[in-house]
Amino acid sequence: MTDNQKPVTGAKIASGFAGEPVQSPSGAHANGVDANQVDPIVAAPTEPAPPPAANRIITEILGGNAMISFLAIVLALAIGSVLIAFTNPAVQTSTGYFLSRPGDTFSAIANAIVGAYAALFQGSVYNFERSDFINGIKPLTETLTFATPLIAAGLGVALAFRVGLFNIGGRGQIIIAAACAGWVSWSFPMPYFLHMLVGVLAAVVGGAIWGGLVGLLKARTGAHEVIVTIMLNYVAYYLVSFLLRTPGALQASGSNNPKSPAALDTAIMPNLSNLLSVLFPGAPVGTFRLNFSFVLVILATFLVWYILTRSSLGFRFRVVGQNPNAARVAGIDVNRMYIVALVISGGLVGLAGASQVLGTNTTGFTAGIDGGIGFDAITVALLGRSRPWGVFFSGILFGALKAGGYTMQASQGVPIEIILVVQSVIVLLIAAPPLVRSIFRLPAPGSPVRAARRPGRLTEVVTK
């Protein structure tokens, strides 16, 4: 979306290989391919070697445009409105006498929908009922707080997507990462800030191991990562449940609950309000929950952007994601890429676990620490089209839905589960651009009508 993921030129691809001395024999291959690729006239009439279907589909998902995303969000909110109106008590009463006074029904429907979405906005962006700016903007910081783990985990899922892998194991990776970070946070007293960084590192390592296990199984035995990750979610859940109720393992001493001890103060992420009051003494700072993990997530987004678009590793990732058969021929060790990708992916999801345990939930955690983030991350990654900054902004959108959803539930009586409906409809529609196009009667990309409007494309159509 915002990052420059636009066509990589042939020269760049070749240099990506040339920069890799080990791969030099296969560089020739890549150059040969590019010669075909750069010239559209040569490429057009020949039928290229088809990559496996899964890779083609992922490419197609990634290739959609922002318009489809926007329309999908609009449609999903419309479906949400129907649910809100349908279950609203005022609407139900007024439909009872619809024929005598239809206006009542329509105004009740409007009230219900406007009320719900106004609450959603007030809970996620800005609350106009507050007098000062600091308190008014607090919902936005809540949005970012909810978005933080979603972005981190979404980046992990997205990175795996780019390599053609489905990481559905976010839940397990977060649970394991949380256990690792938690264990560091209360067992090893360390200086302030350093302790937190070590805790984050432990979480990332924990998540990376849990993710890498999947990569190892896939690379060595060909086990399908979808099944393995789903199964490892449960294994992680029961493993950590066991540790949380075992004295001497992760259970808080002197307690019978399956809950961990609280993190030491030195390990807790600095709060944004505290940071601001240190940086700008005397400035009015509110009481925000937003913490340092948001900074880490921004850094992680940069890192993933760098890996995917600026490093040779990222280039190999993308080649494997596009067509593993071609990648293998070009001398890329596909199995190794699977392992590396899932290690990095698991590490990023682990960061989400760290932000939970060291950031927002520092008083001890249970085995339900992931709070659905692992699964939400998949929808975040899909909405962000697996681009780092796309994930960043879709994470913020989903964070806003979550933050606003709680307000909507409290003030309007609309259950928070509606957010799940909205999210899943968004992703379903984004995954099926033709459906959205047919609903809004948009022309398909590359169709003659559209190409004719853009003279630059005309030649391409003619050659085909």
Place this chain on the structure above:
Amino acid sequence: MSSTLSSPALAGATTSPVHEKVIVRDWKFPVALDFFALVALIIAFAIPRAGVSAFRLSTDSDVLKLAPVMMPTTSTVIVVAILLTVLAVLSHWFVLRGKVGRTPLWLTAVFAILVLFAFLTWAASGHTIQVPGLLIGTLTLSVPLIFGALGGVISERVGVVNVAIEGQLLFGAFSAAIVGTVTHSPFAGLIAAVIAGVLVSFVLAAFSIKYIVDQVIVGVVLNVLVTGLTSFFYAKVLTVDAATLNSPERFAAIDIPVLSQIPLIGPVLFRQTIIVYVMYIAIFAVWFGLFKTRWGLRVRAVGEHPTAADTVGINVKRTRFWTVSLAGAIAGIGGAYYTLDVVGSFNKEMTNGAGFIALAAVIFGRWDPIRATLAGLLFGFATNLQNALSIIGSPVPSEFMLMLPYVVTIFAVAGLVGRVRAPAASGKPYIKS
């Protein structure tokens, strides 16, 4: 990047595998059996549990009563451990000398039963295990798994990965509860569950076949969608008006005249509700349909090689669409089992991951309805065993018992337990060229 690195040169370069005929001596089974036998020996000698383990085989309502079986714990476990060792050695012999180079199935089955028996004897030292209760509980927990797994099997056999089993179960349960309550008829509820399962399948089929969205993505998202929808209506509508919307009349248990009098098996299998009897029929029907009828041949052809099926005039997309719908119908009945039989009302997220275990049963059962049923029973048994053992004070932490099905599935998928091969075109959309 859309068409980078794809050219005729590369297409030719992807080498086709060379087929050689060799006897593959599969050492995975013997090694696995060695491991279990060793663990059994260690437990038998290093962690002996004194006392007597009793197995009660009859319930009070039985006509023919069997006497409880009493086993001295220590000696029984030692004897069984030695038997296991013998079997493990035998398996080595079969692999080394046998013509097939594989461990025979009967040996593995006997071995598994003995392991189970040894474990139960060891764990139940000084206590009584209610065998009928254990088995009834197993069946109760397995019914949704088996329905879900049957739905998964036929869906994957036609080439559509059905990750949405969880959603089909949940929506089936939800619809059965509402319709069953409103109409005061569990049969209407059952039909509603079937329709609900089909509806979820329609979305899965439409998106994966018409719009060629990745099947796994659609499945995962559908689960979220159904969870969201049912939880939303549960919180907003069902809890507000539980009496008129969420208290369906349950099916009554029906005794099959003669069969239900068989000791041990009778009460477990033949004193059940109509949903369980439907399940028996469904297991047979899916097996018969898939492997003995023309329809089944077509379904499997579409799932293995859609292009070939298309060439001989089978409409691939239509076959896939209706077969996936049938899969949804079967899984939907499994959902109805929750609300019309075992639980009696709908709860938020009440399927609790059963759909994913059913998916595991599909793979563990190697895409075969009978084997998938057995896998479902095994998973149900493992879960129920944990319940039974927690009553008598299990020596093994319950979490590890609960973890077992998932670990076993990982091993199965990783090919350590046995070769697992999915239908060739499963998960791949068919794009007619």
